[in-house]
Amino acid sequence: MQLSHAVVVGKREYLTRVKSKGFWLATALLPLFMGAMVLGPALAASKSRAEQRLAIVDSTGAGLGRELAEALTRNAKEYERGQSGVRFEPQLIAPGPDPAAQRQELDRKVRAKEFNAWVWLTTAGLKENRFEYHSESLSNVITQERLKSRIKDVVSNWRLRQAGLDSAKIAELIRPFDLETVRVSATGSRAEEGMSGFMLAFGLCFVLYMVIIIYGSQVMQGVLEEKTSRVIEVITSAMRPSALMTGKLVGICLVALTQLAIWVAALVVLSSPAIIGAFVAMPAGMTLPSLSPAVVVHLFLLFLLGFFLYSTLYAMIGASFNSIQEAQQFAAVAVVFIVPPLMFIMPIINDPDSTLAVSMSFFPFFTPLVMMLRIASKMPPAWQIAAAYSICLVTIGLMIWLCARVYRVGILMYGKKPTLQEIWRWVRYA
Amino acid sequence: MTPSIELRGVQKRFGDFVAVGGVSLLVQPGVLFGLLGPNGAGKTTTIRMMMDIIAPDAGEVFFFGRERRPEDLKRVGYLPEERGLYRKMTVVDQLVFLGELRGLKRRQSLPKIERWLERVELGAWGKRKVEELSKGMQQKVQLIGTVLHEPDILILDEPFSGLDPINQGLFKDLFFEYKQRGKTILFSTHVMEQAEKICDHIGLISQGRVILSGELKEIKRRLGGNSYRLVADSADGGGGDGLAGAMARLEGLPAVDQVVRRGEDGAVKLLLRPDAVGSEVLRQIVPFLAVKEFRSEEPDLEEIFIKAVRDAA
Numbered sequence: 001m002q003l004s005h006a007v008v009v010g011k012r013e014y015l016t017r018v019k020s021k022g023f024w025l026a027t028a029l030l031p032l033f034m035g036a037m038v039l040g041p042a043l044a045a046s047k048s049r050a051e052q053r054l055a056i057v058d059s060t061g062a063g064l065g066r067e068l069a070e071a072l073t074r075n076a077k078e079y080e081r082g083q084s085g086v087r088f089e090p091q092l093i094a095p096g097p098d099p100a101a102q103r104q105e106l107d108r109k110v111r112a113k114e115f116n117a118w119v120w121l122t123t124a125g126l127k128e129n130r131f132e133y134h135s136e137s138l139s140n141v142i143t144q145e146r147l148k149s150r151i152k153d154v155v156s157n158w159r160l161r162q163a164g165l166d167s168a169k170i171a172e173l174i175r176p177f178d179l180e181t182v183r184v185s186a187t188g189s190r191a192e193e194g195m196s197g198f199m200l201a202f203g204l205c206f207v208l209y210m211v212i213i214i215y216g217s218q219v220m221q222g223v224l225e226e227k228t229s230r231v232i233e234v235i236t237s238a239m240r241p242s243a244l245m246t247g248k249l250v251g252i253c254l255v256a257l258t259q260l261a262i263w264v265a266a267l268v269v270l271s272s273p274a275i276i277g278a279f280v281a282m283p284a285g286m287t288l289p290s291l292s293p294a295v296v297v298h299l300f301l302l303f304l305l306g307f308f309l310y311s312t313l314y315a316m317i318g319a320s321f322n323s324i325q326e327a328q329q330f331a332a333v334a335v336v337f338i339v340p341p342l343m344f345i346m347p348i349i350n351d352p353d354s355t356l357a358v359s360m361s362f363f364p365f366f367t368p369l370v371m372m373l374r375i376a377s378k379m380p381p382a383w384q385i386a387a388a389y390s391i392c393l394v395t396i397g398l399m400i401w402l403c404a405r406v407y408r409v410g411i412l413m414y415g416k417k418p419t420l421q422e423i424w425r426w427v428r429y430a
Numbered sequence: 431m432t433p434s435i436e437l438r439g440v441q442k443r444f445g446d447f448v449a450v451g452g453v454s455l456l457v458q459p460g461v462l463f464g465l466l467g468p469n470g471a472g473k474t475t476t477i478r479m480m481m482d483i484i485a486p487d488a489g490e491v492f493f494f495g496r497e498r499r500p501e502d503l504k505r506v507g508y509l510p511e512e513r514g515l516y517r518k519m520t521v522v523d524q525l526v527f528l529g530e531l532r533g534l535k536r537r538q539s540l541p542k543i544e545r546w547l548e549r550v551e552l553g554a555w556g557k558r559k560v561e562e563l564s565k566g567m568q569q570k571v572q573l574i575g576t577v578l579h580e581p582d583i584l585i586l587d588e589p590f591s592g593l594d595p596i597n598q599g600l601f602k603d604l605f606f607e608y609k610q611r612g613k614t615i616l617f618s619t620h621v622m623e624q625a626e627k628i629c630d631h632i633g634l635i636s637q638g639r640v641i642l643s644g645e646l647k648e649i650k651r652r653l654g655g656n657s658y659r660l661v662a663d664s665a666d667g668g669g670g671d672g673l674a675g676a677m678a679r680l681e682g683l684p685a686v687d688q689v690v691r692r693g694e695d696g697a698v699k700l701l702l703r704p705d706a707v708g709s710e711v712l713r714q715i716v717p718f719l720a721v722k723e724f725r726s727e728e729p730d731l732e733e734i735f736i737k738a739v740r741d742a743a
Contacts, residue, residue, distance in 0.1 A: 002500070008530040016519060230514030234575070237481040237508045238531035412483065414512075 005239035009247025010254070013222065017255045026214075027259050031266070034206060050143050051087045055106060055118035059095040064121050066092060067154045075150065086146045091115060103134075110136055119147070126155065200291075201349050201376035204299060207263070208372050209342060211303060215256040216310040216334060220327060222248055223318030223411070232411050241408035245315060253307050260303060264296055298375045298385075305392045306368030310334055312396070312403040319403075319410030320423050341369035352377040361388045364395035402427060432495035434459045434583050434614035435480065440489030442475050449475040451638040452489065457616055457631065459582075462609050464629035464646075465618040466735065472638040473618040474511055477587050480616075481508050493583070504533045507581035511588045511618075513572050517561040521552065521571055524560055528575035539578060546574040550600065566594045573601065577608075584608060586617040590624055602628060622731040632731075634738055641742040642734075653734050656702040659692075660715070661723035679718055685711045699727065 017023055054072070058065025069090035079087040096102040106118045117135035125131040131151065133144070160170050183197065226232040235244055268291060313334050321327040341348070341360060348357040352374040361370040361380070367388045374380050409426035410418075418426075435457040442450040450472040457463045465473050479486045482503060493502040515524055522543055529539035547553050550570040560568060569592075576584065589601055605615055605628060619625050625632060626646070633643035642649065662676070680689050680698070685706035690699040702711060712724050 004533075005531075008527070011530075012527050016516075016523075020518075225516070229517060230510070230512040231516055233483075233510035233512050233514070234508065234528065235531060236483045237506075237510070238503060 002239065002243055005243040006247035006250065009235075009239075009244055010251035011247075013248055013251025014254050017218075017252070018258060023255065023259070027262055030210065031263060034203065034210070050140060051089070052117060052140070052143055052147075053089045053091065053115040054147070055091050055093050055109070055115045057093045057095050057102070057106070057118065057120045059099070060121050060123050060126055062126075062158060064126075064154055064158055067158070068121070068151060071150045071154055072147075075146070086143045088147070089115075093118075107134060110134060119151075121151075197377065198349055201373050202345060204295070204376045205341070205345065205369050205372045207260075208299065208303060208306060209338060209369055211256055211260060212306040212310050212338065212368065213335070215252055215307060216314040217331060218255075219249065219252050219311040220314035220318035220331060221324065222252065223315050223407075224321070224324055224327060227319070227411055227414070228323065236412065241411060242404050244411075245404060245407050249308065249311055249315065252311065253304070256303065256307060257300070260300065264291065264299070267291060294379065295376055299372065301389070302368040302372050302375075305389065305396065306338075308396045309365060309368070309392065309399060310338065312399040313337075316403045316406045316410075319407040320413075320418055322414060322417065326417050337365040338369065341366050341373070344370075345373060348373045349377050352380065358384060362391060364392045367392045405429070431458055433457060433492070434461075434494060435463075435585075435616060436492035436495075437476070437480070438490045438492070440476065440479055440486045440491065442472075442479060442484065442486050448638050450479070450486075453635065453638070453640050454489075455633050455640060455643060457614055459614050460609060460612045461614055461631045462605060462629050463614070463616040464625035464632045465616060465635060466622060466625050466632055466731070467618075467620065467635035469620050471620075471635045473620075473635055474587055475638075476635065477585060477616075477618060480585060481506070504579065505582045507532075507576040507579065507584045509572065509576045509584075509586040509589055511591070513569070515560045515568060515571060515575075518559055520557050520559055521547070521563070522556040524571065525575055525578060529578045532579040532581075534579045542578055543574070546578065550574065565592075566597055569593060569597050570600070573597075573604070577604065582613055584613065584615045584617075586615070588619055589617050590619060590621065622735060626731045634735055636739050636742065639742070642738045646731075649734065650728055653729070653737065656704055656706060656708070657727050657729055658700045658702065658708055658711070659697055659723065659725055659727040660700055660719075660721065661697045662715075663720040663722060676719055680715065683711065683714055685714070697723075 056065045056069055058068075069092050072088035072090040076087050076089070093106075096105075103120075109115060110117065117133060119134075120132045122131065133147070138144075156174070157167070157170055160173075161167065165173075181197075226235065314331065317327050317330045317334070321330070344356065344360065347354065348360070348370060351357065357370065357374055358380075360366045361374060361384065371380070371385070371388055375385075405427045406423055409429060410423070433456050435455065437453050437455040440450060440453045441448075453472070453476050455465075465476065467473050475484070478484045480491055482491075482498065482500070491498045493499075493506070516527075519527070522540070525543045525546075526536050526539050529543075530536070534542075543556070544553075547556055550573075552567060552570060555563060555567065560571065563571065576586070584605075590598055593601065605617075608615055629646055631644065632646050632649065634641050642653075660680075677689055677691075677698070680686055680700065685702050686700055687703050688701040690701070692699055700711070702708070708724075708726060712721065715721060715724075
């Protein structure tokens, strides 16, 4: 393989892409899209509004029903102020002589939409810590949680009063508590909001995922473009397929690095205290989780590992088939490998040193995303990073070898869609 | 003289299929060489082995009198049978890239590109994307890409297929221009008339083997045999049985091997036995046919090819 050939190819790949409008559009729009993806659900959850007309039947004789109704009405005020996502319209119903018949009557009213749900406070339930709740839909988990917590407040209050405390004393004793979160790291300790640390890990993992997938499939499309347009015929007469492959992978990799660098630079500038302070009033002593230089270095390293793992796979797929349509089916294989870490984001961020997180980070195709989550949450032990990266590098070596063998045969094969056995035969050609 | 291109026993098989079964060729400098043969004869595979796109299973390829080295390919211009360009690149960028593939720097190729685009009347199209060009224009761009680095050897696989008449003329002019400058051109084609008009050397390839090669004139003289063109007034056939009778009588002559009807104006072609003398035969024909024309005729390549294939089998 001649280096000068790979340079010619790499230069073309880099310049045609970076000069295109699409690149700059994606550079500008992807962060917006990402922001929407990360913040959207959280925002939607906080802004989501639910209303429930709730019938309360109280047969405890302790006035708990009335207290609950009052608590829920207070909740309605919080709702108006936007502090709570659920608004209850409580309605007290006196217990009748025949509980069974009354239950049926209440269910009928739910069906008739006179109210959405009913809850029955019973003496037995008070002992067993459970009350009956009937509703047409039970998927309203947020509403149920809210109701449960209100019932718990009311019942605890009542129990404390039974134990001889007065209401004022109780209110004083039961006050909400919060955690003042401080991140401990090699560079010192600093106060940080827990949720934003989560967002950072999630965001970085997601960026990595997007960039690997986007540029991996660009490699595939690039290979297919040369094959379908037959440009490949002229190029292979001037250089070895390995030089072409190297140039293409490195060229596209540099495009991705350029884009990542722009984003990181933008993030560093935009998240500097001076700029943030101009827009948001930060609590004293509180800072946003900033991108530490170590995290940035690992972001780039993990990108390189992920890119070469997946782009070789994509290049192999591109070289084997004749059209985007044919290749797309197999491109799904790549997604199967990259997606699993995304499904474990929560447990990994919550406990970055768990057996699950550690073992997943040693499977090379998961390493980039899992390690990103772990490193952004809490720096893993050095030996784990070294081991995971080494396994990844060895796998990349294997992938490049495999890809080069499929590539050199595949790029000149037109016509019939090859079977997997045929592709395997290409690998074994001398 | 050192041959420009030489193949020695080059072989290639794909699985059980023998695509090229031992091809040897010699192409001298300044020659327009036609690699001829029907579709599937192994022409493209042979050319791809010359260009080091695929490796032969056996045999050697020589350029400029020595075993091929990677840098030799920088002195070769190659036009593949399957042509294509990057659709999204501009014409100039595309040509710069093709030049770079053959070791030409951007600043070296830019003035050449400009001259070439002017010559083929694409001067105004340099900044346009390839996909905006018509097919004929793309063919011109591809041709420029093939010759931009001023190669000493041109290797072209079916260069005339799919070309419009204007581009055919352009390609031919370029071939002759190159030949005059002492450069070597090898091209493949399955259309014999084309080769006959422009080649001075040929190699006939059939089922992966060269069955005939050498200077076209010499081959024609050697294999063309002894043939004559005969035009006669058939109404004056003498036997009263018209053309059919005349044909039968011609075939009956001992010196005549075969009589072939020509489509136009009732002319026939007489293939004589190798030792027969034309004037003797004419004397035998005159009694029964009013001969209007009788002259020695060159065989065409198609006939030579068919005969060579038959002899090889």
